[in-house]
Amino acid sequence: MEHHHHHDGDAGHVHAHPLQGDMADGPRRPSREELAHINGWGADLDRKNRPAILMERTPARFIHPHEGKLPQQPENVEILVSTERPGITPIFGTVQPPKGLSGMIRRLAFKWSENDMRRWLLLLAADRVNVVEGVGEDLVHGKVPNVLAEMGIKAEWEHNRAGLVKKAVLTGAVLGAAVYLMRRRPR
Amino acid sequence: MLAMNYRGPYRVRADYKPDPEIEHPGDAIVRVLRSCICGSDLHLYHGMVPDTRVGHTFGHEFVGEVVDVGRDVQTLKAGDRVLVPFNLFCGSCFFCQRELFGNCHNTNPEATAVGAIYGYSHTAGGYDGGQAEYVRVPMADVGPLPIPDDLHLDDAVLLTDAVPTGYQAAEMGDIQEGDTVVIFGAGPVGIFAAKSAWLMGAGRVIVVDEVEYRLEFVKRYAQCEVVNFREVNDMAEHIKKMTDWMGADVTIDCVGGDAAGSIAQTLTGRLMKMQAGASTVLHWAINCVRKGGNVSIVGVYGPTFNMVPMGNVLNKGLTIRANQASVKRHLPRLIEHIREGRLNPKEIITHRVPLEEVADAYHIFSSKLDNCIKTVLIPPSAREVQAVNATALH
Numbered sequence: 286m287e288h289h290h291h292h293d294g295d296a297g298h299v300h301a302h303p304l305q306g307d308m309a310d311g312p313r314r315p316s317r318e319e320l321a322h323i324n325g326w327g328a329d330l331d332r333k334n335r336p337a338i339l340m341e342r343t344p345a346r347f348i349h350p351h352e353g354k355l356p357q358q359p360e361n362v363e364i365l366v367s368t369e370r371p372g373i374t375p376i377f378g379t380v381q382p383p384k385g386l387s388g389m390i391r392r393l394a395f396k397w398s399e400n401d402m403r404r405w406l407l408l409l410a411a412d413r414v415n416v417v418e419g420v421g422e423d424l425v426h427g428k429v430p431n432v433l434a435e436m437g438i439k440a441e442w443e444h445n446r447a448g449l450v451k452k453a454v455l456t457g458a459v460l461g462a463a464v465y466l467m468r469r470r471p472r
Numbered sequence: 473m474l475a476m477n478y479r480g481p482y483r484v485r486a487d488y489k490p491d492p493e494i495e496h497p498g499d500a501i502v503r504v505l506r507s508c509i510c511g512s513d514l515h516l517y518h519g520m521v522p523d524t525r526v527g528h529t530f531g532h533e534f535v536g537e538v539v540d541v542g543r544d545v546q547t548l549k550a551g552d553r554v555l556v557p558f559n560l561f562c563g564s565c566f567f568c569q570r571e572l573f574g575n576c577h578n579t580n581p582e583a584t585a586v587g588a589i590y591g592y593s594h595t596a597g598g599y600d601g602g603q604a605e606y607v608r609v610p611m612a613d614v615g616p617l618p619i620p621d622d623l624h625l626d627d628a629v630l631l632t633d634a635v636p637t638g639y640q641a642a643e644m645g646d647i648q649e650g651d652t653v654v655i656f657g658a659g660p661v662g663i664f665a666a667k668s669a670w671l672m673g674a675g676r677v678i679v680v681d682e683v684e685y686r687l688e689f690v691k692r693y694a695q696c697e698v699v700n701f702r703e704v705n706d707m708a709e710h711i712k713k714m715t716d717w718m719g720a721d722v723t724i725d726c727v728g729g730d731a732a733g734s735i736a737q738t739l740t741g742r743l744m745k746m747q748a749g750a751s752t753v754l755h756w757a758i759n760c761v762r763k764g765g766n767v768s769i770v771g772v773y774g775p776t777f778n779m780v781p782m783g784n785v786l787n788k789g790l791t792i793r794a795n796q797a798s799v800k801r802h803l804p805r806l807i808e809h810i811r812e813g814r815l816n817p818k819e820i821i822t823h824r825v826p827l828e829e830v831a832d833a834y835h836i837f838s839s840k841l842d843n844c845i846k847t848v849l850i851p852p853s854a855r856e857v858q859a860v861n862a863t864a865l866h
């Protein structure tokens with residue numbers, strides 16, 4: 286299917302694209318017979334069977350809402366609260382309250398709204414500081430964290446031995462080179 | 473009790489911590505019988521979710537047995553077996569009244585933009601999750617569903633997230649009879665989105681991923697076509713070619729910010745954190761769908777921002793729908809599908825691991841070793857019960 290044409294003032298250039306062709310009514314749709322072998326095909330073709338259409342539906346089905354005002358959970362540990370609401374929610378999680386340096390960074394982060402990039406960057410920074418604190422805490426409790434085990438070295442050995450050996454050889458080479466260079470320098 | 477314990481990116485272990493307690497009159501304490509590792513746990517595991525604190529216990533997909541209830545709890549009692557939706561919701565706020573259970577306003581003080589989720593950092597409310605022996609389950613009359621006798625525990629645990637999220641992903645695509653549906657991601661959610669697309673009358677279902685064993689699995693399990701994006705020059709061009717140059721009617725993002733497939737996106741989104749995860753799949757979803765088509769998003773992204781081809785959304789006249797699955801509203805219909813044999817969720821479970829080996833389980837799932845699709849963790853206390861009730865328990 287070759288297509289040549291000339292524009293005025295554009296003599297000498299030959300455009301040779303195939304034609305797009307007439308748009309069909311759309312892509313071919315398989316018939317119901319062709320789809321009959323598919324387990325469950327069309328069981329929810331009827332929208333009445335689809336539970337989330339419409340996205341918002343009142344009153345809510347399938348739940349037993351609490352009657353009256355929700356009781357307030359007592360606040361026994363420090364909870365950081367978003368600035369985008371007036372106070373604390375009636376229910377909240379209480380695990381791992383903020384503490385240490387990471388806690389200070391988290392408190393600072395929560396001074397900004399969820400709309401502000403600084404909040405999230407500070408929280409990510411706090412997370413990294415918290416990892417170091419975690420190692421410190423382990424050591425204080427007389428526990429040297431087995432980092433390789435925590436990273437799943439047993440599974441790596443069982444299911445990706447070649448990759449593990451490669452990583453070990455590479456790490457060994459890098460460490461070896463570093464030791465060699467450090468020893469050489471004083472001379 | 474024994475619980476999964478986050479120590480830092482790529483570092484988790486099983487460790488002892490105090491048992492959870494009733495902290496609100498609507499709480500229950502649930503003894504976990506099974507919990508799953510989810511693709512979205514990997515965002516936490518990789519250190520991508522802000523305010524993930526050391527010591528946190530992950531796990532938003534679990535089933536268990538009620539052992540204690542607060543004084544306000546009326547519908548549950550000790551001994552009941554429950555399936556706990558991953559969203560933690562009050563049932564009475566503005567959003568819950570509208571069945572937006574994933575967007576509850578009363579359970580997450582740390583953020584307004586996201587509802588509360590078990591074991592999903594303090595950005596999602598600061599609740600420990602179910603990869604443990606016991607969990608605190610607030611609003612026990614509202615969230616948990618008693619498990620019907622004929623429902624297998626392995627099916628029940630997949631109804632806490634993976635199945636309803638895949639189903640809602642397809643539903644938000646507003647699939648019409650005969651539609652071509654392209655699903656990005658062949659993990660559990662992508663697998664159930666593919667199955668659900670058929671239930672809704674799709675004409676073609678195409679699943680895109682890079683992991684060959686997962687593509688093989690979904691092709692057989694969901695009877696669909698597959699594309700390995702590593703073998704494709706350009707995703708939009710490829711999908712256009714496959715669809716008589718029209719594009720798909722519906723595209724679905726079941727991957728989120730951990731996507732591979734674009735060096736620039738991986739650098740800016742995953743390594744440098746200049747955006748809230750790699751938006752590779754959003755980009756593909758927008759550019760592979762036909763004009764006037766629907767884009768559905770259930771892949772998880774961070775709270776900041778992502779770079780997406782917004783001009784194409786406008787110029788192509790696309791409809792984008794997205795949400796955390798509102799799990800509870802789907803459960804009655806999904807249980808019917810399981811009873812009728814149209815869905816068989818437990819078939820995707822490839823690994824059963826004692827909770828003690830949680831570090832290896834995360835590594836296997838994260839690195840896609842040993843043909844892993846879905847991993848179930850079994851706490852030590854649940855193993856004893858299983859041995860005693862082996863027959864009663866299916």
Ligand SMILES: [Zn+2]
Pocket residue numbers: 510511512513532533558633634
């Ligand atoms: Zn999940």
Ligand SMILES: [Zn+2]
Pocket residue numbers: 561562563564565566567568569575576577578
């Ligand atoms: Zn609510």
